[in-house]
Amino acid sequence: MIVTSLKPLDEILDSISPYSKILIAGCDGCTQPPRGLREAKTLSQLLELAGKLKGKDMQFKVTTVVKQCDSFLTASALKSQMDGVEAVLSLACGAGPQTVAEIFPDIPVLPAQNSHFVGAEDREGGILEDRCSACGDCILALTGGICPVTRCAKGLLNGACGGARNGKCEMDPERDCAWELIYKRLERLGKLDLLKEFRSPRNYQAKAWRLTP
Ligand code: SF4
Numbered sequence: 001m002i003v004t005s006l007k008p009l010d011e012i013l014d015s016i017s018p019y020s021k022i023l024i025a026g027c028d029g030c031t032q033p034p035r036g037l038r039e040a041k042t043l044s045q046l047l048e049l050a051g052k053l054k055g056k057d058m059q060f061k062v063t064t065v066v067k068q069c070d071s072f073l074t075a076s077a078l079k080s081q082m083d084g085v086e087a088v089l090s091l092a093c094g095a096g097p098q099t100v101a102e103i104f105p106d107i108p109v110l111p112a113q114n115s116h117f118v119g120a121e122d123r124e125g126g127i128l129e130d131r132c133s134a135c136g137d138c139i140l141a142l143t144g145g146i147c148p149v150t151r152c153a154k155g156l157l158n159g160a161c162g163g164a165r166n167g168k169c170e171m172d173p174e175r176d177c178a179w180e181l182i183y184k185r186l187e188r189l190g191k192l193d194l195l196k197e198f199r200s201p202r203n204y205q206a207k208a209w210r211l212t213p
């Protein structure tokens with residue numbers, strides 16, 4: 001899932017303030033927490049109220065899209081709703097507003113969310129944890145299934161920095177040192193020899209991969 005958080009209301013209000021007729025588009029895809037129709041309605045009510053308090057009369061329409069990052073689904077869902085719309089406020093992760101902007105290049109598309117990471121949910125602990133930064137060159141096979149790109153605060157690929165204390169990261173004592181976790185997992189798997197392999201610096205071009213049908 002893509003872990004996101006709603007932008008502060010004031011920031012959203014600032015971004016939509018030049019417009020009077022705004023379509024709020026939720027996304028039923030993989031954002032966590034969910035940001036579908038219900039959340040779009042709630043946001044419209046909050047923004048309407050906040051706008052009135054600032055002397056601004058704004059009209060909102062609300063809708064949702066099955067997956068805002070899918071241009072076909074988004075075009076199908078939104079095209080019939082764009083009459084009179086001056087701006088779209090997207091409740092999707094960062095991929096959503098960019099998809100909408102490509103489909104409607106003459107309409108300003110504004111993000112209502114900040115996107116943080118590809119995460120996993122720990123239901124017992126009630127937290128969402130960052131697990132993947134979508135680097136495009138997955139090395140989990142070499143690191144015992146624990147991602148150092150994401151979970152090591154320095155994104156180190158060749159072992160620990162040496163700053164950990166009691167298994168916790170020197171950059172954030174609330175977090176486990178990723179490389180200590182990797183060491184323990186590889187030890188358990190009998191694969192510590194993997195640590196002897198040198199890993200080249202990250203290939204940032206891997207991020208530029210494109211899906212070709
Ligand atoms: S190595 Fe890259 S693709 Fe694999 S989990 Fe980490 S960030 Fe994601």
Ligand code: SF4
Pocket residue numbers: 151152153154155156159160161162163164165168169170171176177178179180
């Ligand atoms: S203490 Fe561990 S997790 Fe933190 S930066 Fe150093 S190697 Fe990475």
